[in-house]
Amino acid sequence: MKGLLSAGGQFLLKTKLFWGLAVLYGAGIILSPINRKGVNIFLEAGNQSDVLRQVANNGIIAVGMTLVILTGGIDLSVGAMMSLGCMLCAMLLTLQGWTAASSASIPILAVVAVFLCSYLVPMIVVSVRHGSAKTAQRSGWATRLFGLILGLFVAGLLVWWTTGQLKTKFGVLAVLVTVPAVGLAIGCLTGLIIAKGKLQPFIVTLAMMVAVVGLARLLGGETAAVYPVYTGSNATESFEILRTLMFRVIPVPGIFFLVAVVTFGFILRYTAFGRYIYAIGGNEQAARLAGIRVDQVKTAVYAISGMLATLAGVLFTSQYRQGKPDAGAGGELDAIAAVVIGGTNLMGGKGSMTGTFVGVLIFGFLTNILLLKNINSNIQFVLKGAIILGAVLLQEGQIGLWWKRLRARTKKLGVAETVKNEEQKQPAG
Amino acid sequence: MSPPDSISQLPGRLALEMRQISKSFGPTEVLRRVDFELRSGEIHALMGENGAGKTTLMKIAAGLVEEFEGQILVDGELVNLTSPRDAARAGIAMIQQELSLVHELEVDENIFLGQERLRSLFLVDRRRQIETAREVLKSLDFRGKVQVPVSQLRIGEQQLVEIAKALVAKARILIMDEATSALSINETERLFQVIRRLAGEGVAIVYISHRMEEIQAIADTVTVLRDGRHIGTVAGKGATRREIIRMMVGREIQEMLAEDKGTTKAAQPILEVRDLSLEHPSPTPNRPMLIQDVSFSVGAGEVLGLGGLLGAGRTEVLQVLSGLHPGTSDGDISIQGRAVQILGPVEAKALGVALVTEDRKRDGLILGAGIDRNIGLPVMERLTRFGVVLPGKEKALAESMMKKLNIHARDPEQPTGSLSGGNQQKVVVGKCLVTEPRVLLLDEPTRGIDVGAKAEIYRLIRELAGQGLAIVLASSELPELMLLSDRILVLREGRPTALIGRSEFSQEVILEYASPGGAIQPEFAKSEVTA
Numbered sequence: 001m002k003g004l005l006s007a008g009g010q011f012l013l014k015t016k017l018f019w020g021l022a023v024l025y026g027a028g029i030i031l032s033p034i035n036r037k038g039v040n041i042f043l044e045a046g047n048q049s050d051v052l053r054q055v056a057n058n059g060i061i062a063v064g065m066t067l068v069i070l071t072g073g074i075d076l077s078v079g080a081m082m083s084l085g086c087m088l089c090a091m092l093l094t095l096q097g098w099t100a101a102s103s104a105s106i107p108i109l110a111v112v113a114v115f116l117c118s119y120l121v122p123m124i125v126v127s128v129r130h131g132s133a134k135t136a137q138r139s140g141w142a143t144r145l146f147g148l149i150l151g152l153f154v155a156g157l158l159v160w161w162t163t164g165q166l167k168t169k170f171g172v173l174a175v176l177v178t179v180p181a182v183g184l185a186i187g188c189l190t191g192l193i194i195a196k197g198k199l200q201p202f203i204v205t206l207a208m209m210v211a212v213v214g215l216a217r218l219l220g221g222e223t224a225a226v227y228p229v230y231t232g233s234n235a236t237e238s239f240e241i242l243r244t245l246m247f248r249v250i251p252v253p254g255i256f257f258l259v260a261v262v263t264f265g266f267i268l269r270y271t272a273f274g275r276y277i278y279a280i281g282g283n284e285q286a287a288r289l290a291g292i293r294v295d296q297v298k299t300a301v302y303a304i305s306g307m308l309a310t311l312a313g314v315l316f317t318s319q320y321r322q323g324k325p326d327a328g329a330g331g332e333l334d335a336i337a338a339v340v341i342g343g344t345n346l347m348g349g350k351g352s353m354t355g356t357f358v359g360v361l362i363f364g365f366l367t368n369i370l371l372l373k374n375i376n377s378n379i380q381f382v383l384k385g386a387i388i389l390g391a392v393l394l395q396e397g398q399i400g401l402w403w404k405r406l407r408a409r410t411k412k413l414g415v416a417e418t419v420k421n422e423e424q425k426q427p428a429g
Numbered sequence: 430m431s432p433p434d435s436i437s438q439l440p441g442r443l444a445l446e447m448r449q450i451s452k453s454f455g456p457t458e459v460l461r462r463v464d465f466e467l468r469s470g471e472i473h474a475l476m477g478e479n480g481a482g483k484t485t486l487m488k489i490a491a492g493l494v495e496e497f498e499g500q501i502l503v504d505g506e507l508v509n510l511t512s513p514r515d516a517a518r519a520g521i522a523m524i525q526q527e528l529s530l531v532h533e534l535e536v537d538e539n540i541f542l543g544q545e546r547l548r549s550l551f552l553v554d555r556r557r558q559i560e561t562a563r564e565v566l567k568s569l570d571f572r573g574k575v576q577v578p579v580s581q582l583r584i585g586e587q588q589l590v591e592i593a594k595a596l597v598a599k600a601r602i603l604i605m606d607e608a609t610s611a612l613s614i615n616e617t618e619r620l621f622q623v624i625r626r627l628a629g630e631g632v633a634i635v636y637i638s639h640r641m642e643e644i645q646a647i648a649d650t651v652t653v654l655r656d657g658r659h660i661g662t663v664a665g666k667g668a669t670r671r672e673i674i675r676m677m678v679g680r681e682i683q684e685m686l687a688e689d690k691g692t693t694k695a696a697q698p699i700l701e702v703r704d705l706s707l708e709h710p711s712p713t714p715n716r717p718m719l720i721q722d723v724s725f726s727v728g729a730g731e732v733l734g735l736g737g738l739l740g741a742g743r744t745e746v747l748q749v750l751s752g753l754h755p756g757t758s759d760g761d762i763s764i765q766g767r768a769v770q771i772l773g774p775v776e777a778k779a780l781g782v783a784l785v786t787e788d789r790k791r792d793g794l795i796l797g798a799g800i801d802r803n804i805g806l807p808v809m810e811r812l813t814r815f816g817v818v819l820p821g822k823e824k825a826l827a828e829s830m831m832k833k834l835n836i837h838a839r840d841p842e843q844p845t846g847s848l849s850g851g852n853q854q855k856v857v858v859g860k861c862l863v864t865e866p867r868v869l870l871l872d873e874p875t876r877g878i879d880v881g882a883k884a885e886i887y888r889l890i891r892e893l894a895g896q897g898l899a900i901v902l903a904s905s906e907l908p909e910l911m912l913l914s915d916r917i918l919v920l921r922e923g924r925p926t927a928l929i930g931r932s933e934f935s936q937e938v939i940l941e942y943a944s945p946g947g948a949i950q951p952e953f954a955k956s957e958v959t960a
Contacts, residue, residue, distance in 0.1 A: 127815050271816045272809035279806055282795035289751070289792055290807040290860065291778035349797050404496065 016394065017343055017358045024362055028369045042372060049249045053319070055364035056253035057082070057312040059357070061328075061335040062342075063260045064305030066356045067268070069339055071301055072281040072348025073201035077190060078309040078335055080212035082328025084186075085179050085313020087216045090227035090323020092170040092178065093235040100219050102170075105178050106162050110155040112181040117151030118144065172238045179314050180307045186212065187306020191299030205302075209332070216325040227323040242318035253315040257360075260308060265353030277301060281348025337384075338363050341391040362391070443505065444469040444633040445490060445521070445602050450499035452485055459485045460497070460657045467602065469633045472624060474648035474665060476638070477677055478879040482657040483637050484526070487604045490635075491523035492516035503602070517543075522600035524591045526607040532580035537562035539579050540594045565593045570619045583740050585616050592623065603627065604635040609643060615738060615944070621647050641670050641880075642908075653677055674880065697765075698726040699899035700750075700782075700868045705760035707745050707923075720745045720923040723760070727868070727899040732890065734914030735903040737943045741920040743903035744787055747870040750901070751784040752777045764868065778807060783861035785854075787872040787903075793857040796846030800838055800856055801827035803845050808863045830859035835885060851882025858889065869893060871902045875909060887913060907936045919943050925953050 032042030041047055061078045068075045091101035122143045158177070165174050186208070194204045220227065231240040242252050268274035276297045279287040288294050309328070316327045342359030344351025366387060370380045445467040452460040460482045467473050475483045488494050490501065492510040501510055503519045510516050516523070530539050537558040546561070548554040563575055566589060573586040582590065588608065595603050605624075609617045624647060628634055638644060644651060648665030653676040660676045705723040709716060720742040727733045735743040749758040752771040762769055764780055771777050777784070786792040795803055805812050805823040812822045827841035834855040838848060845856055854874065861869060871890070875883045890913055894900055904910045910917060911934045919927040919942040927942035927950040941947045 124815070270818050272813045272818060273816060275802065275806065275809055275818065278798065279795055279802070282797050283792075285792045286795050286803075287806065289753075289774050289784065289786065291774045291864070292806065293775060349795065 017355060020391065020394075021358050021362050021365070024365050024369070028365055028372075031369060032372055042369070045249050047368065047372075049245060049251055049254070051361075051364045051368045052254035052257070053251035054367065055360050056251065056257040057315055057319075058331065058334045058338060058363065059257040059360040060260050060308050060312045060315070061305075061331055062338040062356050062360050063257075063264050063353065064301075064308035065332075065335040065339050066342075066344055066351065066353055067264065067277060067301040068201070068305050069336075069344050069346060070268070070277050070281045070348055070351055071298055072284065073194065073298070073301070074205065074336070074346070075187075075190075075302060075305045076202065076205040076332045077187075077208035077212055078305060079328040079331035079333075080209040080216065081183050081186065081306050081309035082313040082316065082331050083325050084212050084216040084219070085183055085310030086316045086327035087219050087227070087313075087323045087325055088179050088182060088310070089175050089314045089317040090229050091219065092175055093229055093239060093317070094169065094227055094323075096169055097166055100221070102162075102166060104219070105182050106159060108185045109162065109178050109181045110159050112185050113155035113158050114148070114151035117154055118147040121147035121150055169236060171236050172241060175239070175314055176311075180311045183310025183313075184303050184307040187309075188299055188303040190306065191302030194302065195295035195298040201302075213325070220323075220325055225325065229317055229321050229323060231321075239318060242315060253319065256311065256315060261353055261357045264304070265357075268353050273297065273300070278349055281345075281350070283349075334363070337388050341388060341395075343395045359391075362387075441471075442469050443467070444471075444503070446502040446505075447486070447490060448500045448502070450486060450489060450497060450501075452482075452489065452494065452497040458657055460489075462499075463654065463657070463659045465652060465659070466662075467633045467635060469601065470628050470631045472628050472634045472636055472647055472649045472665075474636045474638065474644045474651045475654065476644065476651060476673060477654035477660075478881055481654040481677070481879075483654055484606055486654065487523060487606060487635060487637060490516070490602075491521055491604060493523070517598060517600075520599070520601035521604070522595035522598055522602070523604040524588070524595060524606065524608060528587050528591055530579045530587055530590060533578055535578055536566070536573075536575045536582070536590055539590055540565070540597055542594070544598055561597065562593065565596050566590070569593060569623055585740075588620075592620075596627075600632070602633045602635070604637070606637045608636065609638065617643070641673065644668075644673070645670070677880065698728045699765055700901070701726040701761075701763045701766075702750070703761040705746060705749055705762075706758065707742075707749050707754055708757040716922055718923055720749070720920070723918075723920070723925055725918050725925075725928070727901060729897040729899055730894050731915050732894050732900045732902055732913050734910040734917035735901060735920060736907070736910055736917045736939050737920035738905075740922075741943065742923040743905075743920060744872055745923075746920070747784055747872050747901060747903055750777075750782060750868075750870055778864050781865070781867035782870065783864050783866035783868070784870040785857050785861055785872060785874055787876065789850075789853050789857045789876075793860070794845045794853060797844055799827075799842040799844055800831065800836065800848075800859075801841040803856055804830050804859045804863055807860055826863060827859075830856075830863065834859050834862075834889065849879075849882070851878040851885070854878055854882065854886065855889075858886070862893075867899060869898050869900045871900065871904075873904055874902070875904075875906070883909075907939055910939075911936075921945060921947070921949075926950065927953065 028042045029040060032040050035041055061082065065075055065078060088101050088105055091099055092105070095101065125143045125146070162170070162174055162178060165171055170178070190205060190208050193199060194201050197204075217225075229235045229239070231237055231243075245251055246255060268277065276287065276292050276294075279290070279292060280294055280297055284294060309331075312331070313327060317323050320327075338359040339351070339356050340346065340359070341362055342351065342355030342357070344355055363384075366384065367380070370383065375383075443466060445465070447463065447465040450460050450463045450465070451458070463482070463486055465475075465486060475487065477483050485494065489497050490510065492513045492515045495511050501508055503521070508515070508519050510519065510521075531542065534542065537555070540562050541553075541558045546554045546557045548557075559575060566575065569589045569592060571586065571589045571593070573582050579587055579590055592605075592608075609620060621643075624634055624636070628649075636644075636648060644665065645668075650662060651665050651668050651673060652662040653660045653673060655677060663672070703724045706721045707719040709719045712718070723742075723746055725733060735746060737743050745754075748754055749760070750762065750771065752773040752775075755772045762771060764782070769776075769780055771780060771782065790796060795806075801823045804827045808826075809818070812818055812826065824841050830836070831838065831841060836848075836852050836855045836859065838852065845853055848856065854876075858874070874890070875886050878886070887909075890900065890902070902910065902913055904913075914934075915931055917927075917929045917934065917939060918925055919929065919939055921943055922945060926947070927938075929938060929942075942949070
């Protein structure tokens with residue numbers, strides 16, 4: 001019986017995050033206003049789909065942030081990267097010819113293509129040829145040359161395709177390829193500086209944040225701070241697809257979010273790369289000594305984080321029909337909050353993508369409930385802050401410990417008193 | 430009537446009394462109704478295999494464990510020890526096996542941490558602190574610098590800083606957990622003098638150790654724990670080695686691997702090293718390089734021992750061979766006759782060189798991750814296809830290693846942080862073996878692990894040598910070095926001074942070559958002159 005209870009307790013403890021979400025969801029149902037038809041507004045399909053759309057941007061950034069934090073790092077530049085992505089996207093969609101945006105991003109796209117192919121292709125070739133070989137096989141020069149040539153070919157193709165679109169302005173696919181490539185490149189740079197320079201991620205990404213905000217503003221030029229995006233008039237009609245609902249309920253940005261969660265959740269859980277991320281966060285020196293290329297893994301997580309942040313920028317442009325250089329302002333903090341609520345340890349090595357997913361939803365539903373209740377937005381901030389603190393305290397198991405300690409202290413003092421009394425009695429007796 | 434102060438000076442007075450102490454971590458019972466008595470002026474050895482509960486019992490006395498059952502009396506007064514602060518107030522100080530110094534702070538700041546000497550209300554009197562620190566450290570025969578961050582000190586020196594910290598706090602009960610596990614023989618002897626002096630001054634000392642010869646050298650009383658229970662308390666002088674081991678293990682066991690293994694006839698050399706050197710980060714006139722002119726070769730199935738005092742450069746030799754100092758190291762290395770360059774752990778792994786590091790918690794293990802994750806880490810490419818981990822392969826590998834190395838754990842997923850020291854060490858060895866190395870570098874492979882686990886590691890080292898691995902073993906424990914090595918290369922301040930064959934092994938000979946100012950074999954003397 002006791003074993004059963006403790007097993008049940010273990011289960012509750014392990015799934016406490018889901019219970020938190022369930023409680024919040026229940027609160028949402030109870031607190032929700034009911035409309036004239038007697039329908040619970042919170043439960044309405046429209047509202048639920050709204051929540052998914054609203055959390056999508058923060059969620060996508062949080063996915064990248066999870067990888068970074070698991071290695072023991074942090075990425076403060078994601079908000080700025082989102083702004084940059086948003087500006088780039090809006091400019092590529094609405095301006096023809098070689099503008100600041102296109103002349104910056106097309107070469108970067110080419111470089112990224114060459115780099116990715118010449119890096120990944122040999123890896124894949126080795127994997128195919130040797131399968132689960134006994135030892136790591138270094139790729140031969142022929143394979144590497146093949147990767148390089150393939151990369152150059154792909155880069156050429158991409159440049160030909162994107163420059164072809166310059167006359168007619170970028171289409172949705174071109175934007176979705178180009179903008180994240182820029183994010184990947186900048187994130188890669190950030191990661192390289194952190195890994196090779198052996199610098200604190202906090203400082204490096206802080207510097208990057210400042211610099212990238214500047215870049216986003218610079219791109220826009222001095223005259224036009226905000227670029228309105230009207231699909232069908234000043235931008236391609238096809239961009240509208242990012243605003244639509246699939247099957248009438250699932251917003252497209254939400255799909256991007258879900259795909260990101262599933263993809264990177266899988267990578268974290270089932271791939272060698274994922275293992276390395278956890279290992280580096282758990283004990284970087286041990287990982288290094290195990291012959292893991294720590295610098296490469298670190299660089300990769302910042303590159304992924306940058307890529308996802310700029311992707312969120314593209315989705316922002318579609319939702320708000322504009323590109324503005326402060327689109328992602330403060331986004332890094334929301335993402336970090338969601339990751340931390342999800343139980344990922346800021347020291348690295350512990351946490352999961354599932355946790356982040358639930359953390360993002362908790363954050364989203366909370367905002368939604370407060371909105372539905374029409375609560376003063378300043379109070380909303382205070383409440384959110386309190387929720388973050390509460391969630392973290394719960395995650396770290398501190399509250400339980402405080403309680404136990406309090407009980408132990410009172411109990412022991414009681415014992416101490418009785419013993420003292422007895423000892424005082426003894427000499428007398 | 431004598432004042433109360435002088436009463437506490439009387440020997441034999443009960444300083445610490447622990448009654449019926451019980452403690453569980455979750456479902457595991459670590460201590461069960463243990464009684465422990467400590468008298469002032471007494472050196473009390475606390476012994477037992479790893480996991481016997483020695484450290485936990487003493488952590489309770491030091492206020493480091495919040496929840497437990499039982500009572501603690503200090504000087505006959507019932508006390509409530511639930512924080513290190515409570516313990517400090519009761520005059521109890523514990524020097525833990527994993528030292529608890531703040532690495533960035535300087536020596537005196539560490540010594541006075543939490544007990545700063547103040548000039549006025551807030552200002553720290555650094556000058557007085559440094560003076561006092563120097564004085565106390567001098568009495569401990571400390572030879573390092575005082576005005577440097579402790580991270581720049583070697584482990585042995587850091588240990589002395591910890592002791593100084595306790596002395597400054599005027600602790601009347603001093604608990605030392607595996608105090609000598611990082612010390613060379615000279616330092617151990619010095620430490621013993623300090624301990625005896627302190628005991629003479631009325632300090633009660635609890636000395637936790639695995640080293641039998643130390644216990645016999647120093648302990649007045651020996652208490653043995655086994656599986657969380659108090660087995661017995663005997664007088665230190667009267668206790669025989671056999672008796673204590675029987676109490677610890679619960680049965681008569683053979684003296685571990687006492688039989689001579691004989692010399693291995695070295696086959697073809699696997700690892701050849703010539704003129705290995707490593708730059709000193711802050712060179713001094715008498716120590717321009719961390720290591721210099723180190724040359725040796727190790728054959729298949731041979732164990733080469735690296736002897737020397739703390740700081741002689743044993744660890745550094747192994748580190749250079751693992752590629753941990755690219756750029757600052759130099760020398761010619763060849764493996765199986767092929768000249769190689771080892772620029773990092775990645776290359777070392779590819780070349781079949783594996784290192785078991787000195788500090789398993791800091792460099793060896795991911796403590797939060799399971800045995801399977803740790804063991805699988807170096808060979809992920811073998812366990813994956815297209816980067817995706819093949820289901821079950823990691824676990825199967827871990828299970829086979831657990832079986833091979835006799836690692837005791839609930840299951841392969843148990844976090845390595847919750848294993849005993851001996852089992853942790855076996856996981857580290859397992860992590861190296863999965864890479865199927867040709868050269869195995871072992872740095873203090875039995876540091877801080879119990880007798881039983883030690884014997885297993887010894888057996889394992891011999892077995893691996895028998896399988897044809899070339900092994901380089903660095904150890905500060907001379908009996909261990911002499912037991913396992915075929916030849917011993919002695920280092921002194923970064924330079925080799927002697928290469929001793931198995932037939933000439935003796936503690937005296939090794940120490941002679943290891944000590945500064947001691948003898949040098951002629952073939953090594955030349956290099957000293959030229960440098």
